[in-house]
Amino acid sequence: MKEYLQTKQTEMLQLLEKLVNIDSGSTHKEGIDEVGGILKSLYEELGFEVEVIEEPKNGNNMVITYQGNDNPTMLAVAHMDTVFRVGTASERPFTINGDRAYGPGVIDMKASQVALLYALKALKEKNPTALEKIQIILNGDEEIGSSTSRPLIEKYSEGKKYALIMEPARKDGSLVTARRGGGRYSVYVKGKAAHSGVEPQNGISAIEELAHKIIKLHALTNHEEGISVSVGIIEGGESVNTIAPTAVAHVDVRITYIEQAEVLDQKIKEICATSDVAGTSIELEGGINRPPMVKNQQTIDLLEIIKETGEELGIKVTDVATGGGSDASFTSAMGVATIDGLGPVGGNTHNEDEYLEIPTLVERTSLLAEVIRKLADQ
Numbered sequence: 001m002k003e004y005l006q007t008k009q010t011e012m013l014q015l016l017e018k019l020v021n022i023d024s025g026s027t028h029k030e031g032i033d034e035v036g037g038i039l040k041s042l043y044e045e046l047g048f049e050v051e052v053i054e055e056p057k058n059g060n061n062m063v064i065t066y067q068g069n070d071n072p073t074m075l076a077v078a079h080m081d082t083v084f085r086v087g088t089a090s091e092r093p094f095t096i097n098g099d100r101a102y103g104p105g106v107i108d109m110k111a112s113q114v115a116l117l118y119a120l121k122a123l124k125e126k127n128p129t130a131l132e133k134i135q136i137i138l139n140g141d142e143e144i145g146s147s148t149s150r151p152l153i154e155k156y157s158e159g160k161k162y163a164l165i166m167e168p169a170r171k172d173g174s175l176v177t178a179r180r181g182g183g184r185y186s187v188y189v190k191g192k193a194a195h196s197g198v199e200p201q202n203g204i205s206a207i208e209e210l211a212h213k214i215i216k217l218h219a220l221t222n223h224e225e226g227i228s229v230s231v232g233i234i235e236g237g238e239s240v241n242t243i244a245p246t247a248v249a250h251v252d253v254r255i256t257y258i259e260q261a262e263v264l265d266q267k268i269k270e271i272c273a274t275s276d277v278a279g280t281s282i283e284l285e286g287g288i289n290r291p292p293m294v295k296n297q298q299t300i301d302l303l304e305i306i307k308e309t310g311e312e313l314g315i316k317v318t319d320v321a322t323g324g325g326s327d328a329s330f331t332s333a334m335g336v337a338t339i340d341g342l343g344p345v346g347g348n349t350h351n352e353d354e355y356l357e358i359p360t361l362v363e364r365t366s367l368l369a370e371v372i373r374k375l376a377d378q
C-alpha cells in the first residue's frame, strides 16, 4: 500500500489545499458543512454510506459505514472544525515551504482527514475486505468540547474493539496513549455593598470570601497524583471604595484517573458549602465532565500492534501522555482500546505557524492503512 500511496502524494496535497482553504472554525457552520460535503462525496465514491446528522447551530456530524455492513470492530474519529475565525484562510492560505505545509488547520486536523481517506483508498485497492471492519465519525465541534458529537461517539463505541483517534502525531512523531480528564467550575459569591469609608461595618465583602475559597481550591492540587485545580479567571467588586457585593471565580480542574473525579468533586463542593466570611452566600456551578484517557493493558496491546506495523514500514513508533483533551477520552472511557495521534506529524497547533511535515503525510497514511488491515484480522 505504501507504493500505491507514494504515487498519490500530489493528489493528497491538492485535497489538503482545498480543505485548508475553507474556513471551518467551530462556530462557522457553513464552512464545516462545506468541508463535510466534500468528504461525503469522496467517501461515497469509495463505497461508503454516509449518514449526515444535521445540527441547527454547530457543524453537522457524519457517521460513515461501508455498504450496509452492520458489524464493524473499529471506530475512527476525526474532527472537521478548527479554532480559526472566518477570513483566516484568505489571509494566510495553504502554502508550501520546503518540506512543510502551512495554513489554518493544516495539521489539526485537515491533514488527518486526507490521511484517513487515502488509507481507506489504499485498502480499497489492495485489501478491500478490511473496509467492512471500520466505521468513521467525522465531527464538527471537537474544538469546543464535542457537545453534540459526544453522544454519537459514545453510541458508536459500543461493541467496538478498537478506536483510532486522528489527532495529529506530536512534533517528534509520538502517538498519544494517555490524556488527562477534567472539567470546569464557577464559584459565585454574594456579599453586601456598603461605602468603605462611611459605613464599612455594614458591608460584607464577597471578594474576601472568594479569596479564602481560591486558597482552599488551589490547595487541592497534587502534581504527584496528576490533579490540578486552577482558578484561571476572577471578577468582582463595583468600585474601589465599595465593599464588594459580588465576586466570581472560574476554575479549571484536571485529573489523571477516573476514580479521582468523584473525590475531587466532593471536596470542591465541601469547600463551597460553608462561608468563611459570615453573611456571604456561595453558589457553585459546573463539574468534571471529561474522563481521562488511561494507558491501560488494552491500550498497551493495541500500541504493540502499531509498533510492530511501524517496524515493518521502517517507522519507529513512540508514545506520550499529554494534558490536553480530545475525543479519545470518550472512547477510552467507554472501555474501547484507544490510540490517539494517528494523523501525520506536525506542530504549533492552534497557532499561526501551525505546520505539517509533508513527508509524513504518505508515511503516516501507510502506517494507518497497514494498522487497519491488521486490526481487521484480529
Ligand SMILES: [Zn+2]
Pocket: 079, 108, 109, 142, 167, 168
Ligand atoms: Zn484536533
